[in-house]
Amino acid sequence: MIKCNLCESENYKTIATEIREGEGLIVQCEDCGHFFQAIELNSDELEEYYNDIYTATNSLQETDIEVQEHFEERFKTLDNLISHLNPYLKDGDDVLDIGAGAGSLLYAIKDNVSTLSATELNKSYVEYMKSLNIYAYYGFFEKLSFPKQYDLIISINAIDHMPNPTTVLEEIYKSLKEDGRIYLELPNRNEALNFFLPEENRKKFNKFFWHKAHYSYFYEETIYKLLDKIGFKNIKVANRHEYTIVNYLNWYFTGEPQKRFVDATTNTKLFSGSNSFELEMNSLFEKVNSDFLDILKKNKRGDTLIITANK
Template sequence: MLCNNCHHYQLTPLPRVEDDENFYNKNSQAEFVSNITVEGAREKALPDTKRRVELVKNYINMHSNILDIGCGYGFFVESLNNQGFEADGLETSISRRLIARENCKRPILDINLLSETTPKDYVVKYNVVTLFHVLEHISSPVKFLRNVFKFLKKDGYLIIEVPNVDDHLLSISEAYHNFYWQRAHLSYFNKKSIDLLLSNFKVQTKEFTGVQRYSFLNMANWLITNKPQLSDPIFEPPVELAWLNDKYKEQLVSNFKCDTILTVLKK
């Protein structure tokens, strides 16, 4: 369903909170997307993990603390901790939370931020809170973000990354278009709709940046095979083709036709 005023797409009918809890406790999304091992998932996530760690370093120092909400298996949290930073996670999926706790040796919180019993205040506040490809899974984004902000210190940063519904590939590949709309993703955003969503919150600054995670080879794969590269996506092409990939990404990012939107807010 599309709202013509704010350009926010949302799955309809929306699942109940308890249905969503069951969906993630069974790890149903991972079974839909791919059937790879945890170590396979780690390898697949490595380019994003490295990019996100370098991004967050712009907003922290060695005395900062970070909370990654929707931390999954904890690869991002683990990487930050291995570099000497203090990072915790929050994960609602039982199976992923247990693995994240083992990987990170750090607190991995079990809090449903859409539950009516969510505490009004939290003991621990963080300098930076991250939501990497989490908000699209949320049925009530405003309610969810109100609880997210409770974790954030004054002058702290909230970093949000979501898929972009204006992704150029959606307009040129029917197969990708059919794959894109899935049960796990309840909300779909472009730059305009996420800006309107975030206007519900008083912040000092708000900055939007486009990110193209996948290379032009991924686009070519969709157009030629009509199938996703689930277990081995190509984030970067061979070095000989890096110049072409740079041009491809630059063009998509410049007009927000890229696959991802990154937003940084200062509370």
């Protein structure tokens, strides 16, 4: 029997039967409103998926990439994220990143905090992080034991990958020092691309949005209620958008994603800039992109929910 992975209700309605990888089942709980994927993988299957399959199938280049390349490519895209995270960093903080990938974010903030720790389900990423002097732990966060509690726990688009987000968030609460803080980011079910595209291309994006790796699809109300139930205080849910207006227009007119994550999240240029017209047009689109991001943030239609709270 399918149960909601937030409230355990067995009442649900079908939302989609096709996902990015093909056949699938996305449902919405009729009691708490949570969207989730009706899929069951045991621990061994999840470990195999993240070590042998996920990196290749999650890349639009349809090929596996080396750990160093993954680290470098992700590092290039962090400015937007770090601009939102910076106010929550403090000198002397012990920081834990759950689902840290190859450690790009932790490496980027290393000079602003005291110690860096991470959890990850990809063994190659764990070994790479250790080479960066990050205390990296392999395995499921909720099953690991840590030598200390943390001032700040970060998780960027990782909790939605976990079969039981309630258990994970309860363990996060226990792993914080008194008045410790969380900074979480999660995909936003209400992002603009799910609703504001021509119908044919909107359907293509909807299918692209549902992903085998994502167990949960949150919106502001569901994550707020869950954190409040666990006992977190000073809960705030904000919004940002990772991708550029060029990526939005690419979906709008072609119904397809851009091939490289770095381009889709950082490049606002339409021209090579070989003459004054092209340079001025590129400058115009840079300004338009800034307004685009502000509009999405204001209307809470960005692709990312930013959740902060205290223990």
